[in-house]
Each structure stands twice: as structure tokens, then as C-alpha cells.
Amino acid sequence: MAILGIDIGGTSIKGGLVYRYGQVDKLFSLPIDKELSQEEQIEALIKKIKETYNDNEFEGIGLGIPGAIDNTLGVVMYSNNLKWENLPIGRMLKHSFPGKKVAMTNDANAAALGEAKFGSAKNEQDVVMITLGTGIGSGIIINGKLYEGNHGRGAELGHQVLVLDGIPCTCGRKGCFEMYASATALVRQANEAIKENPECKLALIAKNGEEVNGKLIFETAKAGCTTAQKVVDNYIKYLGEGLINICNVFRPSSIVLSGGIANQGDYLLNKLVAYLEKEHYGYLPEVKVEIKIASLGYNSGIIGAATLLLK
């Protein structure tokens, strides 16, 4: 039987049946109605599940949720994006689907589990996944198991200070990795460069009204704009130093990158790997850390969440 994988995002909830080899079937998507209370939002999800699936189609429900989760209690402690707090989602689902197992983790952890089981780090036992988005999310697999820090409250690789006394972070610290290597950080770095080089190609495109985002910055660099190239090279340095920090603690067999910037594929990967090989501490060929791009794509959250319960 399948596991129902549920991927809760900032604006919608996606779900689907996930089978033993990672196949996905009967997908649904439910917009989150922020006018509802948090409990009513979960009731809407339960209704949607009951409409979409027969009770005998799945044997358990796995959830990936953006925020701090107490996976023992089945409670979302808080989620900034969703404005959820102390939400006993595990108990609500168990009550509505008696006899089904329910498991949950945060969305970055779920994605890491999926990539380590079915994606680009398939069947590897020691994997770190880094999501380069608005912030930097991280999921750590040690010995085939999710590592969430003591009490499931740690493993915040995005909130490691890399630049002492650097840019203030949303977390309250200064100079966190995510303030320099997230997609948001790349755009900020590009906008600063545009101000200083108002005649460069990137600046002219931006003046034309195009949104300065990761894709545009990388494409303009590829097209030969030296300002954009400098922005990208500098970004690679921040990202690279943060990844070496991770290597020096976990030395995983792979680091898997996801998020919009990871879509830059080989151009990103080649530059990044060159940087790592140049700067790598205690670089040991026999325990080389491979850098990979996440491969599960749009359904990675659903697959990862289901992986919590897949045998």
C-alpha cells in the first residue's frame, strides 16, 4: 500500500500517494485559506484528503512542514510562514484517520530524505541537502537516518555565522551563512553591483524593467557581463566557504543543492566544485564529497514526506 505524502507550503498544500520505489500518483493541491483559523485550515486539508482518496489506498500519512516541529508530540511549535503556533496536527490527523500512522518533519528535512532515498543521492547513507531560497534550509542524513539535532531543534546550517559582525540576519545574529548564500542574498549582491556599475549589461536589463533574480543574474553572467560574472564569482565564494564548513563537520558522501539557483546546473556546479577543490580543508580523495543538484523536482516535498513512513 502507499503512503500519503503531504507537502505544506506557504500558500498551498500539495499531496499524493507515494509507492515503494518513489512513484507518485493521484496528486492534489489545496490553496491555504489564511482567513481560516489554523485548526480550520487543517480541517480543510482533512476534508480534501477524504474527498480524494479511499481509506484503503494509503496506510500512513507523512508531512513536511515549514517550521519548528516536535515530531515526538506531532505538534507544529511555530511556523513563521504559516503563522501557526502549537498546532497539534498529528493528533487531528490521527483522530480523522484512525489506524493510520502519522509522521512529520520540517520541509527541508523531508526533501533531504527524498533525495537520499530516491533522488540524486539515491541509496547514500550520509547526505546533506541545502536549499538555496529565500533563506537557506538544510536537511542532514547521518547513517541513513534524519539528524535533527538534540530534541529535533538543531541542524540549522543556514544560521551559522560565516562573516563575524556581518549583515544582520532574521534570526537575530549577524553574518549568518544564509545572509550571503541564499537566493535573496544573491539578488541583494547583484543590486549593489548594479548601483556601482550603472552602465553594465545587468544594470541596463534591470533598467528595462526586468526583475533581477537568480536566473537573470546567472544568464547575464553567461552572456558575458563582467559585473554579473563578478557577482556570481563572489556568491560562489560565500556558498563554497559555507559548504566547506559543512564538509569539515559531516564529510557526507554528497551535498545536494536545491532551490531556484540550483537550476543553474553545470555552470553553477563547475564553478563551485573548482572553488571547493582549491579551498578544501584536509581534502581526502578517498572520501571526496560530491556536489549534486536535487533531481526530484516539483514532487520532492511529497516524496520526502512519504519517505518518513516508507519501508
Add this chain to the structure above:
Amino acid sequence: MAILGIDIGGTSIKGGLVYRYGQVDKLFSLPIDKELSQEEQIEALIKKIKETYNDNEFEGIGLGIPGAIDNTLGVVMYSNNLKWENLPIGRMLKHSFPGKKVAMTNDANAAALGEAKFGSAKNEQDVVMITLGTGIGSGIIINGKLYEGNHGRGAELGHQVLVLDGIPCTCGRKGCFEMYASATALVRQANEAIKENPECKLALIAKNGEEVNGKLIFETAKAGCTTAQKVVDNYIKYLGEGLINICNVFRPSSIVLSGGIANQGDYLLNKLVAYLEKEHYGYLPEVKVEIKIASLGYNSGIIGAATLLLK
């Protein structure tokens, strides 16, 4: 029966019988003769063990060794301090003491094991130990077990960049934690402050020929020298930021500090805890990380090494 714990240092090898509750007996110390080849140095150790103990006094040998260890093969890959390379110390000991178990890890890991089993973090399951010495050593206990990174090659918490493009480190990177928060770093910071404040109390004591070391710097700060106080406060900031990085990944129940600087006890601890409480990311009272001073003292390496095999 006891386990023979062996603590290999830069200039001498210490050992002793360690019993179930951490009691130590029949200590020995053997200077390392650097004129000998690495194999001859181990032969000398074997001779010393045979002279000191009867074969029926211990059932296994645990070793703590400064350097990179392959604990599966029982080989010291390399040790900077000892100039050892590819030394099959496990096989040599097993050959000389047939029927005895032999286990090994690096010295920082051994010390962490000892503190988590018998020392200041007694019976805790999630502990990080940080040794503030010439460099910064680290030992990580997750779920009651030593975590050494994939292949036992990671967990180098001293070689995390904290200050991007900072002071060059012996590892080849720039701005590592250990370049700012080791005992060596504190002395460097004090010498810089002395140059800028040649009339301060610390400068005058130094001019009198006293060695500027961690103890002197802290004592002069306690005695009211504002230059020394500034040096200490600045050092606390470096140390604190590195420890918060560790909290955000592992969120252990305790971080145990050892090394000469840790002997500053409450003066260090009070300042450090105040800094952490002010700057702590996602500070959760229910999973507070305690900062403790190592308590096993001089024999911690011997006890920790034996802990590898103690039931």
C-alpha cells in the same frame, strides 16, 4: 576486569587501568623518543605495558591519539605532532597482546567520551566537547555515541570559518574558529593589545619578562586592567559565536570546555553564558544548552580512551 587506557600526547604517552566506574589505577608515563622510528616508538610502548601490567589485569586497550585515525583499520593516517603516517598501531598491539580488544580514536574524541560518561556531562547523551589549546579540538557525542563524521574524517569544529577572509589558518583556510578562540589566539590578541597600549598593566607585566599566557591575561583582567578586560571580552565574543554555531547544529544538552583557558572557571563561564544568552538564536528554555568545564582533569585522556571499550 579493567580496560587499559592509553593517552598519547606530543611528548609522552600516559596510561592506566580504568575500571567500570571510571576509577584509575597503576598509572604509567613514557617519554616519546623522537630519535626512534614510528614503529620503534610503538615497540617501546608495548615493552612498557608488558613491564607494568600482568596479562590478566586488563581485557582490552583503548587509545586516544592526536591526529587522523582510521578506527576501522586501526591505523593512524597521519599525526602532525608525532610525525606519524600510516602507522598500523592496532595490528601491532593485537599481535603483541593476543586475545585483547583494541580500539582507538583521536584524543579530542576520547576526552569527550570520558566527560560524557564520567565527567561533568555524566550520563548525558548529546554532548560537544571543545578543547581550547594550541588549536581547537572537538569531540561530538550524539545519542550516547561518538560522532566522527562520515568515514570518521569529519567533525572538525575548529576548522569552521567564522571570519570570512580572516587570519590564515594552519589548515589552509582563512578565518577558522580556532584562529580566534584557541589559547594561542588569545595570546596573539593580547600581544596586539599590548603594542597598542604600552602603558597598560598587562604591558608592564609583560615588559617585566612574564610570559603572556591565558592565565596571566585573565588574572590581569580580574585585577582591573582595562586593556586585558577588553582582550578577554573580545575573546569571549569569538568563542561565544563559535559555540552558538555549534548549538544551532547539534543543540547538545551540554558543551564541555577543556584546556588551560577552561581553568579560568566561573570568571570565564559567567561572561560566556551572559554572551550566549544575549545572542542565542532560537533560544528555547526547554532545550537550554549548558556550558560546563571539564572535570576529569589530568587523567581525562586515559579515562576517555578506556571508555571506548568499557561496558
